[in-house]
Structures are given as structure tokens and as C-alpha cells.
Amino acid sequence: MEKTGSNTGFAIYHNFVIHATAKEVFDAVSLPEHLNNWWPLQSSGIPAVGNRYNFNFTDTYNWFGHVSTCEPSTSFFIKMTESDADWSPTTFGFELEEMDGGVSVKFSHTNWPQCNTEFKQSSYCWAILLNGLKNYVEKGIVIPFEDRE
Template structure:
């Protein structure tokens, strides 16, 4: 199995970062078109990117303001059965170290490579959203 990793610092509190990666409103501001779900262990999240990409995940790890992991349950074939998550560590009161991963890829395929690139760009957009309040319109996101 293969894993995508991205580690970076966001200049805001871990509580704000956790909200951005665990709530529908937070996810909609940098990734999804419209997501729905309750941020809690075992809950189902709908990650909606349009009719063709109406995906579902289950929260398999959850520690408020510290860690969240989503296991993909309905998505394009290559994303099954991958999981992605965020581990947060407070460096300073307004500085958070983010360790992102997307694991359990069966091969280093074209989709894996594209996902790695897209995650890097989307995580950069999340950083801009949290640090500067910039929300990239959904149609312009990778």
C-alpha cells in the first residue's frame, strides 16, 4: 500500500484548523462544493463535488482539535478503500503543525500522482483561507 504525505505550518490556532478539516462549512471553504456530516467518530460524511463526484466517507479517527481520519466508502474506484486524515500539533498559540496523509492506495497510479498534486494545491488553498480569509471559488479549485 502507498501513502501521500504533506506536512506544513498554518499560522492560526489548531482549533481553527480542526474546524476547517472536520466541519461541512470548513471543508466547503477550501475543498468540497457541499459537504454534510457531523464531526464525530463513526459518523458518515457526504463529500459532494458535483453529480459525478458524490462521495461518502466514515470518520474512523477523531480526537477534537487534534486528529481526524476519513475512510472512503463511496467514490471513484481508485479511492477505495483509501483513508485520509489530519494530525494537528500546536507549535505556538497561533501556529499549528499539520500532518496530512492519504493512505492505502493499492498502486502508484496516474490517479495517485494526480491526487498528490491536487492535495498539495488544495492544502495551500486551505492555508490561504485560514491565514488570509481567501476562499477560492469551487470552480477554480484543483
């Protein structure tokens, strides 16, 4: 957990390597048909700046965001617009850098309003989910939605 330098809230950071191409990782974090295999139950959206994404986890958790950054095979960020009070001011995303044998992934989820239970649980869940992303891209493993954190 880290307070962001701009004094706009708290932030979650996870850095790791995925043994794949930058395009494969970018597709897995930006295309709904791949997102549905490691994060939400259902999602929709097209990876281009300004486009709206829907992340449906349940009827109660049916959230929306807009693409704030989209550079194919390099970076992809979503600014949440409709979600719960803790998530709505946040932006999450991925910076990708190809290296020998894989892709360096720098994940961030910034602008959390407070270091509360939701923030701490989300930090934990992101770590589990990002491991699922890694296993999905590298090994094709899809964890059933009901077994995801």
C-alpha cells in the same frame, strides 16, 4: 509518494504549518461549512467517530466516507466508503500539533491500491488544496470551487 510500511498500498504525505489555533484548523478540516470553502462543492457530516460524511464535487463525483478518528483540535481522519475504485480503499486525514506561532499539520492519504495516474494527480491536487486550506484559515481566502484543483 511512498509505499506504506504495512504493505497495504501507497501513501501521500504533506507536512506544513498554519498560523492559527489548533481549534481553527480542526474546524476547517472537519466542519462542512469550512470544508466547502477550500475542498468540495458541498459536504455534510458531523465530526465524531463513525459518522458519515458526504463530499459532493459534481453529480458524477458524489462520495462518502466515515470518520475513523476524531480527537478535537488533535486529529481527524476519514475512511472512504463510496467513491471511485482508487479512492474507496483509502483513508485521509490530519494530525495537528500546536506550536509557537501556529499549528503543525501532518496530512496523510493512505492505502492507495496502486501508483497510477489517479494517485499521482491526487497527490498534486492535495498539495494545491492544502495550500488553499492554509490561505483560508490564515487569511480568509475562499477560492471559487471551479478554480480549485
